[in-house]
Amino acid sequence: MALLTNQPARLNWSDLHQQPDRDHRGARLLQALENADLRGRGGAGFPTATKIRSSLGSRPMLIVNVCDGEPLVSKDAVLVSRSPGLLIDGVALVAAATQAREVVFAVHADTPTEAALRALLGREGQLLPPSRVMAVPARYVSSEESSLASRAMDGEARPRFRSVPLTHGGVGGSPVLVLNAETCAQVAVIWSAGPPRAQLTRLITASGAVRRPGVLEVDDRFQLAELARPGFGEPQAVLLGGYGGTWLPWSTARQHTIASLAQSGVPLGAGLVYLIADECPVAVVGVILRYLAAESAGQCGPCMFGLPAVATDWVQLLDPAKAAAARQRLARRLPVISGRGACRHPDGAVRQAASALSVFARHIDFHLSGQCVRPSVAAAAAPFLAGAW
Amino acid sequence: MTAGRASSVRVDPVACTGHGLCAAWLPERIELDEWGYPIVDATPVPDELVAMARRAAKECPARAVLLTRAV
Amino acid sequence: MNAALWYLTRASALVSLALLTTSLVLGMVTSGRSAPLAEGRFVRAALHRTLSLVMVVFVAAHVLTSVIETYVDIGWLSALVPFSSSYDRFWVGLGTLSLDLLIAVTVTSILRQRISHRAWKLVHWTAYALWPIAVLHGIGASTADQPLVLGLAASCGVAVLSAGVWRLCAVDLDRRQRKLAGLQGWR
Numbered sequence: 001m002a003l004l005t006n007q008p009a010r011l012n013w014s015d016l017h018q019q020p021d022r023d024h025r026g027a028r029l030l031q032a033l034e035n036a037d038l039r040g041r042g043g044a045g046f047p048t049a050t051k052i053r054s055s056l057g058s059r060p061m062l063i064v065n066v067c068d069g070e071p072l073v074s075k076d077a078v079l080v081s082r083s084p085g086l087l088i089d090g091v092a093l094v095a096a097a098t099q100a101r102e103v104v105f106a107v108h109a110d111t112p113t114e115a116a117l118r119a120l121l122g123r124e125g126q127l128l129p130p131s132r133v134m135a136v137p138a139r140y141v142s143s144e145e146s147s148l149a150s151r152a153m154d155g156e157a158r159p160r161f162r163s164v165p166l167t168h169g170g171v172g173g174s175p176v177l178v179l180n181a182e183t184c185a186q187v188a189v190i191w192s193a194g195p196p197r198a199q200l201t202r203l204i205t206a207s208g209a210v211r212r213p214g215v216l217e218v219d220d221r222f223q224l225a226e227l228a229r230p231g232f233g234e235p236q237a238v239l240l241g242g243y244g245g246t247w248l249p250w251s252t253a254r255q256h257t258i259a260s261l262a263q264s265g266v267p268l269g270a271g272l273v274y275l276i277a278d279e280c281p282v283a284v285v286g287v288i289l290r291y292l293a294a295e296s297a298g299q300c301g302p303c304m305f306g307l308p309a310v311a312t313d314w315v316q317l318l319d320p321a322k323a324a325a326a327r328q329r330l331a332r333r334l335p336v337i338s339g340r341g342a343c344r345h346p347d348g349a350v351r352q353a354a355s356a357l358s359v360f361a362r363h364i365d366f367h368l369s370g371q372c373v374r375p376s377v378a379a380a381a382a383p384f385l386a387g388a389w
Numbered sequence: 390m391t392a393g394r395a396s397s398v399r400v401d402p403v404a405c406t407g408h409g410l411c412a413a414w415l416p417e418r419i420e421l422d423e424w425g426y427p428i429v430d431a432t433p434v435p436d437e438l439v440a441m442a443r444r445a446a447k448e449c450p451a452r453a454v455l456l457t458r459a460v
Numbered sequence: 461m462n463a464a465l466w467y468l469t470r471a472s473a474l475v476s477l478a479l480l481t482t483s484l485v486l487g488m489v490t491s492g493r494s495a496p497l498a499e500g501r502f503v504r505a506a507l508h509r510t511l512s513l514v515m516v517v518f519v520a521a522h523v524l525t526s527v528i529e530t531y532v533d534i535g536w537l538s539a540l541v542p543f544s545s546s547y548d549r550f551w552v553g554l555g556t557l558s559l560d561l562l563i564a565v566t567v568t569s570i571l572r573q574r575i576s577h578r579a580w581k582l583v584h585w586t587a588y589a590l591w592p593i594a595v596l597h598g599i600g601a602s603t604a605d606q607p608l609v610l611g612l613a614a615s616c617g618v619a620v621l622s623a624g625v626w627r628l629c630a631v632d633l634d635r636r637q638r639k640l641a642g643l644q645g646w647r
Contacts, residue, residue, distance in 0.1 A: 161401045238454075299638070300402035301406075301634065305637070342403050409501055409502075410505060
């Protein structure tokens, strides 16, 4: 059974709300999630059972993240349109297990998904604890979990510093459990089928120079090579996870399956798989770095000053007169920016820049000797960032 | 926080406005990056440094330096 | 005895003015973030505090001697309640007002760890009012015309004015970035 095709049957709702069974059912659910080794599909990949367990007994506000915060990723939107029942069932299971006092569906404002969610809650909302749709600004950091918690408590959708975890009241004092929409749908799949680990699927969003751009559901054995466009130029490299993800050279990536990626420690994050073929990769990285710098919430020093500095260094890497100094600055800056913000936004930007630096080392040399003839992405920057590619 | 209990230094990066006083009080755990913001070594503070760590927390004009008990 | 007290009043007033000025200038330089010699921040902050506390001692001496000496009639009450003195009500009142502000600033700074950052900051901002009020009090209540006194007053004025101009012009990158980011729509 799976998320988009061959979906399991809907939950038996009258069972779910029967008091005597509730605790027992919660324990069984957690056990099933643990056996399946379900990890969060929003980006951080934290074990879902552990997260839910730390919310037990606290009657949390459950926030379901349906934002697709990664600009090129659209899996949450696809899930809402194609598997709304699984989403609601998964949310209901988690809400029942944690006795959530409220369910908040977070979605980017004024999107078709927002309208779809409102309609969905109109139809099925009465099956959940008091629930509402929360429209969030379409900013990169606004769908980070503490941003959502802050917004749900009527604050700004900007990340917040937490001295205790969200599940223990890290924002605003009351416990909050934030789960990604795909994670919730997987909970429903696991509950009804209890698949062994190997059969758990995941949603990836193929983008760039791929055979067919869009969301697809893959299992552990899926080979990245299948994404390439036959009859076109060989891709150069692939960006995995999201804008704050990892570049791999295509020669390496094409040999990977989803399982082997996990084994070699490359996170799939929010499931972006972006192939680059014809464009100048160094220019693409520059555009993404500039975007990430501009998307800083401007709250933490290392992020608000570090990310623009790194983006500028990246541009100067291509200028023969400035390249050596820029390389030195990057070597100094990249290691000290990570892990020092209220959220992981700067860490992602640094991860992407660092992996690009090593994957595209040869290409950077091309530029310095004036040999790069690939079209620059600069002119196409705007549609690229809007996810139109 | 009683003496003898390991504690470590943390900075609230949103509150921190980069005055840099903490690095002057506790250079053993805190250095400043090129923009003046603290890079904190979260290794627990030994007993003989606890007083200085407290001082660093107290002197921070933005009250962004936190002492947390290490887990 | 009375003459000695009177001189003590005048002398402690002058020292207080000098200390207040230095402390205010140091405070302005510390709070304006892109300060010259960023490494000196540590020393500046320590100096700002120490000089302020020394000043409190001199101000205390000034107030005590003003009340005790009997040339002019200033009572304990009028040392604390502004504009309650029968002698030179307005100018003495300004002095009392600045004393009250000083007490507020000092007490909140001593309790800074226990009160909210915002409250401390609000009270601390009144130091900008404290200085001109104290200077006005000095000009109005004293009859000094010695060049030394006038020179001191003038140099204090120049120091505070130039620090103030610097403070207004100093670009605090942190504050600017935060402000710009905060103006973007986050709701």
